[in-house]
Amino acid sequence: MPPRILELRQSLLEKNDQLARALRSRFLAAGLLAVNLVSSPGAGKTALLEVTLTRMRSQGWRVAALVGDLATTHDAQRLQRSGAPVRQIETGTLCHLEADLVARRLEGWSLDELDFLFVENVGNLVCPADYDLGESARVVLLAATEGEDKPRKYPPLFHSADLALITKMDLAAAVAFDSAAAVASLQAVAPHAAILETSARSGLGIDSWIDWLVDRRRQHEKTAPA
Template sequence: MCRSADVKQAVLAKNDDLARVLREDLTRQGVTVVNLLSSPGSGKTELLGRVLARAVARGVPAAALTADLATENDARRLARSGAPVRQVLTDGLCHLEARQLRGHVEGWLPEGTAVLFVENVGNLVCPASYDLGETLRIVLMAVTEGEDKPLKYPTAFGSAHLVVTTKTDLAGPAGFDEDAFRANVRRVNPGVEIVRTCARTGDGVDTVLERALAARHGVPPHRPPLAPRPHDHGHSHDDDAHGHGDPDGHAHDDAHGHRHDGVHGHTRDEAHGHPDAHPHEGPREHPHPAPAPAPAPAS
């Protein structure tokens, strides 16, 4: 057990070092990374599509990298916005890591990009512990998921710079208790801003984009730790999520990460090399050229 915890700590420490360097490099290039975390089915792809379309309409140079286990469906949907989009297929890996993001943006990210939105794998456990070099971490939750979600996933919600509720048009039929939800968010992340959105009506879309742009200048001032550690089992408090761990505390690795950029060349990702790594293919990249802007369909 101790060996396993030590390995996880080493993996996360290495990721933090890479994330710090990546953040510094991208900041020098004028790029702000926004990391989007949520459960599957929260509606974050639809909302992100709307945000990208608004950015294109306003002349904001934004791009998106979307991660999924198997399909390229999300990239095709996001590309309708007119923004540059790249799909990353993780082949079963439940989260993105800083080394993967670095490999995906090198040679692809358009020059002059101001904001890079990263749609992480649908999962509120593993992704919460991996800093991607982001400046802004947004945790999203559909009102249909229940107001106690922040208490079930305190690591994710506790590390958020911004919390976004989606599908708010369904709050009434779902019996969503917004007051209870906000109280639960405050328990794990006091002071974090909560934004209500609805991709169908467009509510909150401009606000999300504005927060992403503001992050380029050090706003919001609310800056919780980016990656609370699932293996830190110190003292805990009711109003402090940082002493809680992820239920699983998984640390995964790509032992043989091949990248496919639409050509026959392969780039081998660096493996962590820890003893409990399971060899499998790493993320595959598929760039999607931006078509002429078209409205995204309502969900």
């Protein structure tokens, strides 16, 4: 009997995609903007979130964060000082977050009582690109200390972002950071993405970043079911 060919046409990540779609509808229904923060390790995701959570809370926004790391709860402890609800996701050996990990860690949180949920992904410029976490905005960080050509070296992750933040701008002069080259490199792989220069230490660009988030949430609300 001849072998038979079955057409499947299924995503290799179908299980994750399904869970992510379910999360996205929950977030949308709750009027919550979920933001997936991705970057290499040490690009400043936690420092950015510390200042973002603190400042947004003082403006009356209801913010929360999930923080992914292979081990330790250091980042969650740092972020909890802002007063916002924060939970750590310890992935063990997993190099990226998956929708299932996010869904499980959200248990017990009332999403209706939140305006923004930040998900700090595991520091990694490769694997997180493929995993949808149900977010409505993906933000990639490129530190001024990292080298301007990182986006060209890791196109999938940078391409998947809606916004690119160039972080640690307070160190730009010390490392002879070439801002124009970094912007060109970002635009080469992610022409659709907005770009902002920030410094969690000096506060540069933080207001613009928060404006971007608030604006994004407003657009997102318009698409939410009535």
